[in-house]
Amino acid sequence: MKRLPLHRRPFWAKRILEIGPGHAPFVGVTHAVDKFPTNNEQRAGDLNLAAGVEFREGDLEAIPFGPYEANEPGTVNQSNSKFDYLYVSHVLEHVKHPEKAISEVNRVTERGYIATPSPLREQLSCPYPFVGEADFHRFFCWRSRDSKVIHVLEKSADRLGEFCGCRYGLMAERLFKFQRIDGLELESLMPTLSKETRVYFATPLNVVIHSSFVDACADGACAYRSVKYVTFWTSPFTYWVSSRLGRLRAILKKPI
Numbered sequence: 001m002k003r004l005p006l007h008r009r010p011f012w013a014k015r016i017l018e019i020g021p022g023h024a025p026f027v028g029v030t031h032a033v034d035k036f037p038t039n040n041e042q043r044a045g046d047l048n049l050a051a052g053v054e055f056r057e058g059d060l061e062a063i064p065f066g067p068y069e070a071n072e073p074g075t076v077n078q079s080n081s082k083f084d085y086l087y088v089s090h091v092l093e094h095v096k097h098p099e100k101a102i103s104e105v106n107r108v109t110e111r112g113y114i115a116t117p118s119p120l121r122e123q124l125s126c127p128y129p130f131v132g133e134a135d136f137h138r139f140f141c142w143r144s145r146d147s148k149v150i151h152v153l154e155k156s157a158d159r160l161g162e163f164c165g166c167r168y169g170l171m172a173e174r175l176f177k178f179q180r181i182d183g184l185e186l187e188s189l190m191p192t193l194s195k196e197t198r199v200y201f202a203t204p205l206n207v208v209i210h211s212s213f214v215d216a217c218a219d220g221a222c223a224y225r226s227v228k229y230v231t232f233w234t235s236p237f238t239y240w241v242s243s244r245l246g247r248l249r250a251i252l253k254k255p256i
């Protein structure tokens, strides 16, 4: 079972929906939706739900819970109220239409938490070269300073290995070369915050679709800002207290 950090946990929420709980749902969930109730291909174990959780098969682009617009065809109106909180952990990067997914999020909840791999992690760890349909993750997802906006960029052969020219992009490119070309296993050395995009939001949430990492950075929405957690946690202080980060620091100091 997963939990948010104490100061982020929605203790006040009564109706809590999770999309894609898989084998590791969040604590306190009252309703759940999963696209693959019996197929474990995209997760590490069987679907695992606490007793009493109301479950429906469905996905983020068509959430099978209300409230719906009146008379919308093909829908079953179950409730006129929104959920108090929504968990969407490592699902958004799988969808075909992120705008549709975010409009569904806005329809069903007031607040929530979305997590995806960070673009830095995708660059370091996803199948490479790009393998198209064989890759379950279709989008890079990140946040900017505005927590009401999620930025996305479709994965493609051209985007894998593309970096912007800002200081974050240059550091991400450096890590990419260490991992992909020199074959150094960096991911296990990096702090979680650098590897995950985490958005705590109140609706309405917006989505911005970009066409390249360079353009996104030029528009003020650099995708590689999470690299700052790598450099921060390998500062001289942590160098002394952690052999894991000390090793990463030694790698970062290596000339290209």
Ligand SMILES: [Zn+2]
Binding pocket: 164, 165, 166, 167, 168, 169, 217, 222, 223, 224
């Ligand atoms: Zn940038």
